Amino acid sequence: MRITRNFALTKSFLLGVSGLLFLAACGGGQKTSVNTTTTSSPPSTLPSTTSSVVEVTTSTETVIATTTTIDPKEWVGPKHPLTGLPALEGIVPRPALAVKIGNNDFNSLPHEGLAEADIVYEALIEAGKTRFLGIYQSSLPERIAPVRSARSTDISLIGNLSNPHFAYWGSNEGVGVEVEEAERSGTFVRQSAEVNSSGAFSRDPSRGNSPYDGVLNPAYLIGDVPASAPIAVFDYGALPVTAVSTFGLRWETDGRVVEYLWDQQSSKWKRFQDGSPMIDSNGIQLDSENIVLLYVDYSRSNADPNSPQAQSTGSGDGWLLRNGKIVGITWDRQFEALKWSFFDDDTGESVNLDHGRTWFILAQLGEASLLTPVEAAVLTG
Numbered sequence: 001m002r003i004t005r006n007f008a009l010t011k012s013f014l015l016g017v018s019g020l021l022f023l024a025a026c027g028g029g030q031k032t033s034v035n036t037t038t039t040s041s042p043p044s045t046l047p048s049t050t051s052s053v054v055e056v057t058t059s060t061e062t063v064i065a066t067t068t069t070i071d072p073k074e075w076v077g078p079k080h081p082l083t084g085l086p087a088l089e090g091i092v093p094r095p096a097l098a099v100k101i102g103n104n105d106f107n108s109l110p111h112e113g114l115a116e117a118d119i120v121y122e123a124l125i126e127a128g129k130t131r132f133l134g135i136y137q138s139s140l141p142e143r144i145a146p147v148r149s150a151r152s153t154d155i156s157l158i159g160n161l162s163n164p165h166f167a168y169w170g171s172n173e174g175v176g177v178e179v180e181e182a183e184r185s186g187t188f189v190r191q192s193a194e195v196n197s198s199g200a201f202s203r204d205p206s207r208g209n210s211p212y213d214g215v216l217n218p219a220y221l222i223g224d225v226p227a228s229a230p231i232a233v234f235d236y237g238a239l240p241v242t243a244v245s246t247f248g249l250r251w252e253t254d255g256r257v258v259e260y261l262w263d264q265q266s267s268k269w270k271r272f273q274d275g276s277p278m279i280d281s282n283g284i285q286l287d288s289e290n291i292v293l294l295y296v297d298y299s300r301s302n303a304d305p306n307s308p309q310a311q312s313t314g315s316g317d318g319w320l321l322r323n324g325k326i327v328g329i330t331w332d333r334q335f336e337a338l339k340w341s342f343f344d345d346d347t348g349e350s351v352n353l354d355h356g357r358t359w360f361i362l363a364q365l366g367e368a369s370l371l372t373p374v375e376a377a378v379l380t381g
Helices: 011-027 152-157 173-184 218-222 373-380
Strands: 049-057 062-070 097-101 119-124 130-136 165-168 189-192 201-203 214-216 248-252 257-263 268-273 290-295 298-300 308-310 314-322 325-333 341-344 358-363 368-370
Touching: 097 152, 097 218, 119 152, 119 308, 130 152, 152 173, 152 308, 165 173, 165 218, 173 189, 248 290, 248 314, 248 358, 248 373, 257 373
Parallel strands: 097 165, 119 358, 165 189, 290 358
Antiparallel strands: 049 062, 097 130, 119 130, 201 214, 248 257, 248 368, 257 268, 290 314, 298 308, 314 325, 325 341
8 A cells, every 4th residue: 555645744845945945044043954965986896984083181191092084875785784884894694673662751761772783663652652673683782772572563664674583571472373384484583572582682770660671682693693694785885966955854642753854964864852962872873874755654553453553565655864964765576575765756757865873753743743844953062
């Protein structure tokens, strides 16, 4: 079934906001600016690099550290399959790890390990709240928390990750049956806290009471698992010429307000939740190179009538935010095992993601809108 886009985000509206961005940049007084000029250089056999020198002073000596940044567009070596970033030491031969992560309310904060996820899916649960499904492969954080219960939505989302490990803490009986059936069919390897005895799962009282105290040590789970890396689930490449500048995006449900604001300095979309910067346990605001909003159908889960289930196969409308710009897309994934495909609404051509991390929003019609200059200014303080 095809889901069509919220009328509020039409191409004419986008062009109007693009004009506001230009006026704000020219008129002064606006705290947030968006670079509307993109440049590209032809690829070469060797990657271009940018070096910076940092002086680090200790109590006994001064150390000069040099860091080198490689342009992933020009890198001809191996790339991490779920980010497209250069794998300087080779692709890590381990499976993807999908972890169900809580986000119900303030008791879930701060998150641990969420910033390190290659891909994050955010979907609705009860009362208009949301939860995350974090996908890890290129690197593993020391801890991931809070780990929460599996939902029916998760099973379809990880069907294209080449038999990943699925870590979660409990489920109701109906969802548990669905998860066991999916494991038997080869969709993933089930790693439930109730049955895993590796020591990977633990409870940390400093995080509060159960169920907000569930912690996963991923290295215990898949650190030594011999397996092939998953295949890429996105195409990476140039920014579509039809993309227009935007400050960012707001997703508002009955129980949550999520905003992504373009940050020119870091070239990433900064995440805000319920009006405040979303800060992880390391004191860093969560961000991402790509934000993909998909309009999907929600129905009541057959396994849990109290829980909504997102339909993530088929096709529908959506939006891609990357490089400070937004483009209207049609998403397509007819079967769970297929990679994601995105097509430009104006040209019909395939749309590529930027190299880096990707956060998905599984939204319903009428829930999304673009940030206005005033709203962007409020977020930046």
